Amino acid sequence: MEMDALITYLQTTGASFAIDLVAALAIFVIGRWVTSVVHRLSIKAMERAKVEPLLVKFLGNILRTLLLIVVVLAAISQLGIQTTSLIAVLGAAGLAVGLALQGSLANFAAGVLVIIFRPYKIGDYVEAGGVAGTIDDVQIFTTELKTGDNRKIIVPNGQMMSGAITNYSSHDTRRVDLVASVGYDADIDVVRRVLEEVVAKDSRVLASPAPNIRMSAMLDSSVDWIVRPWVKASDYWDVYWEMTEEIKRRFDAEGISIPFPQRDVHVYHHDEQKGEQSGL
Template sequence: MDIQWIVDFVQMQGTSFVINLVAALAIFLVGRWAVKLLHGLSIKAMQRGKLDPLLVKFLGNILYALMMIFVVLAAISQVGIQTTSLIAVIGAAGLAVGLALQGSLANFAAGVLVIIFRPYKIGDYVEAGGVAGTIDDVQIFTTELKTPDNRKVIVPNGQMMSGAITNYSSHDTRRVDLVVGVGYDDPIDTVRRVLEGVVADDPRVLAEPAPNIRMSAMADSSVQWIVRPWVKAADYWDVHWEMTEEIKRRFDAEGISIPFPQRDVHVYHHPERAAEPQAASLER
């Protein structure tokens, strides 16, 4: 009689456990679907509110994580596990894990600082954390960049914020800095005229601020000129490369030389010293 009661109890509890397990699984699947739906709606709402794309991605990631935690707790409670006790255990374990993962917490704090101070945004080309590239995404702990050769680099937020950040896209205009060397025999006025013509003939060069073309130094093997036009940030590299090529082409047409480093060696002949070895040989 006692054995039959135990069998009946196990069967009853087993059936209840299976039902609760199936319900928990359903809660998790439906909850995950609902989280994705709400996450997408929240992203669209923030985009309609014209929030910064960096802020949209960061807040969207945090919102998704919080909603998934709620869904997991709901599914666990359906199985019969007391969530209050579980939360207390997780809190105690979280303190220990937090001490062990101070770097991750620092990366999270750095991510918050990125959102507050906004040293860069999605699409900016920056140099930070030892990496140069275009900002693709800012996660809770990391920042994703795409290098010019199409590599994906993931950098911890703490590393991004730990040093200097050079943002090449923060301003609409940039100055192209070119240094050109010519020979000492080339006329100054001719060189100036050619350089001014190259700058004036490029429609991408801005009128304001005015371009700066000056002779900057008399080096060992050449006279150095600086050519500094202002252009839109998007045109920087095209102007840099094409203007360098055009300067070389016009220098060739005008007969202006572009010297390379060289050294003149002068050999002096002293007849008295040249005769000394011969006299010494005769004495022997």
């Protein structure tokens, strides 16, 4: 009789556990689907509200993580496991893990600071954390950048916020800094006229602030001129390269020499007195 009772108990318990297991799996699968739907809808809602793209992705990642935690806890609860005790155990374990993973927590905190202070946003070209590139995505712990040669760089948020951040895209305009070197034999008025004409010819140069063209230094082998027009940030590199080329073309056409390092060597010849000196 005891064996029959044990078999009956196992059959009843096994059937109940199987039902709970199937229900837990259903909760997990459906919960993941609901999480994905809620995540997509929240992203679309924030985009329609014209929320900053950086904030949209960051909040979306946090929301998805929290929803997945709720789904997992619901599935575990369906199996009959006391989630209250489990949460307490996970809290204690989380404290220990948190102490061991202080760097990760620092990266999370840095990610929050990025959202609050917004030193950069998606699409900005920045130098930070020892790397340079266009901000492609900001995760909970890391920031993804894309370099000019299409490489992806993943940098911890803590590293991004640990030093100076140079954001080349924060303003609509930038100043192009060029240096044009000419020889000492070049006429000052001609050089100034050529440089002014090159700048005035480029339609991408802004009228305000006005371009600055000045003689800046007299070096050992050259006279340096600064050429500093203002342009839209998106036109910076095109203007930099094309204006440098145009200056060289105009200097060649005007016969203005471009110096190269050189040194004058003076050789002095001394006449040697030849003859025998008496007594030597």
